[in-house]
Amino acid sequence: MAITPDASRSSPAPQTLGFLLLDNFTLISLASAIEPLRMANQLAGRELYRWYTLSLDGAPVRASDGLQVTPDASTAVPLALDMVIVCGGVGPNRSVQREHVIWLQSQARLSRRLGSVCTGSWALAKAGLLDGYETSIHWECLAAMQEAFPRVALTTRLFSIDRDRATSSGGTAPLDMMLNLISRDHGRELSAGISEMFIYDRVRGEQDQQRVPLKHVLGTTQPKLLEIVALMEANLEEPIGLDELAHYVDVSRRQLERLFQKYLHCSPSRYYLKLRLTRARQLLKQTPMSIIEVASACGFVSTPHFSKCYREYFGIPPRDERLGIGGKTTRSVPLGAEQGALLKHTQVEAPSQDLVSSAVLALAQAQGEPTYASVPL
Known part of the structure; x- marks a missing residue:
């Protein structure tokens, strides 16, 4: 059923997002961020979100796979944006220009929410807009970004939502971030409906981690440590004692503990426990195994001990x-008055030419779909 003019006027104004494309951005991350917004509009039967792709000069931007995307506008076009999301990809240290930094800083001064996908966090950090914020970025850039921007609170989480910043790693992780943001805005029913449409079995949360290859973290300088961790990963159901692990790789127990403290910043037993609990979480979320079976499969001698360790580590039984049911999450800080006003007034300011968001065209095409307006809000 089409939206009547009266209904359109009575509905809240849509939130408007601008996606800033850096050279060599990853196309999968851009699509993972925009597609949930399109489907949110389709299932709601009205425009909850609108979006524009942007570049510095409005010229086509080449993605990392060689395809070119022609942006909707240049950053010079005045748009009343609620949120700006930087889309990065290969070589962000080369792609981020001075003009990107200046524009992003101007958006921050307008109290607009800021976000990123893949390696877009690099641009926000270079603009000084992530200092003190919990931040996610693709694991390939973790070490370099920590070195370049020590004031940024980097994490290996798939995505991080910290106050008015929302940053995501690469691949399909932006899909999870956007689904979580949509759930906050419009409820879990809409978010669940979107994931069903995308045949997305499980929406990952803020506590889910990227699987960072240890070889990337350590390089080839610590073969003994890599060998020990490989042994741990191969023996989660029947954990090997630390003395035995040390014997396998021909080091002393004391040397073993020093290696873990120096390079992984925790004790060997703590790291082993983390591996077992992470595996347990995967089994709980992805299999029908009982809690007793999961505990046994991850090397816990009793269910109460497993539950205690799990709660202490993840903040949830x-x-x-x-x-x-959610556990530890980053607290969402309420928007200030100025930001709240922006959310209510998201109409496009009159640019030099009429600019139509892709959201409007997508919603018009979706009106013939059986799922149109299937999630009442």
């Missing part, structure tokens, strides 16, 4: 994890 295994039973609640299986039911999808």
